[in-house]
Amino acid sequence: MRTLTAVAGIAILLAATTAACSDDAPATTTYDLPARKVRDGEKALHTGTVQSGFLAFTVIGYTGGMKVLAGSHADKPPRGLYTRVxxxxxxxxxxxxxxxxxxxxxxxxxxxxHTRDRQSTLIKRQPATTLDIGAAMRIEFDLWYDVPHGAKPVAVRLHGTPSIFSPADALPPPAEVRLG
Incomplete structure (x- = not known):
């Protein structure tokens, strides 16, 4: 009888715990990410998401025509004008x-x-060469460029990763995102 009472007690406790842990709210298909303010002169972009290989890219901000770059350990003037994506x-x-x-x-x-500007990338402590992105992981960072005076940035060309069956140096077709 004691065993039966103990089993019944465990069953009731388990049912109560399961009910307390279940979420009665309807499931949604998207995450609610909080909005954030743009940074120093940045323009928020709503370009949609593009894909190249296994990577999806969303451009969310753009700053052009920057005449100086201030970092925690160095200030550096551009040869032309800095652009941050x-x-x-x-x-x-x-x-x-x-x-x-x-x-x-x-x-x-x-x-x-135009290729990224290595010095501004390092000064702003952004990824300089390669970046491992785990399975189903998202990461956010800046791409820094130093473009000649008079050059008008219009897009970014983004290269994802090749499939495992491709040669190591092969890139999938790029995706382009318009900046304006």
């Missing part, structure tokens, strides 16, 4: 992907593809 990258694969940050280009109105 705020980017969210999501890995849509089940394994870690290595993003080559050096292969993300700023396109100007004359069609020139």
């Amino acid at each position: 705020r980017l969210v990258v999501e890995n849509r694969d089940r394994s870690t992907q290595t993003l080559d940050v050096r292969k993300q280009f700023l396109i100007t109105s004359d069609g020139t593809a």
Whole structure:
């Protein structure tokens, strides 16, 4: 009888715990992420998400025409003007992907593809070479460029990661996002 009473007690406790832990609210299909203010002169962009390989890219901010860069340990004037692009990258694969940050280009109105500026990237402590992005992980960071005076940034060309069946140096077709 004691065993039966103990089993019945455990069953009642388990049922009560399960009921207390269940969420009666209806399930939603999206996360509620809090809105944040843009930073020093940045323009919020609502460009939608594009994909290249296993990585999805969302450009969320743009700052152009910057005449100086101030960091915690250095100030550096550009050769032309600095441009900053705020980017969210999501890995849509089940394994870690290595993003080559050096292969993300700023396109100007004359069609020139500009590589990131290494010095401003280091001063602002952003990813300099590659970045491992875990399975189903999102990461947000800035791409910094130093473009010539008179050049008008119009897009970013974003390269994701190749499939595991591709040669290591092969890139999937890039995705382009217009900045204006």
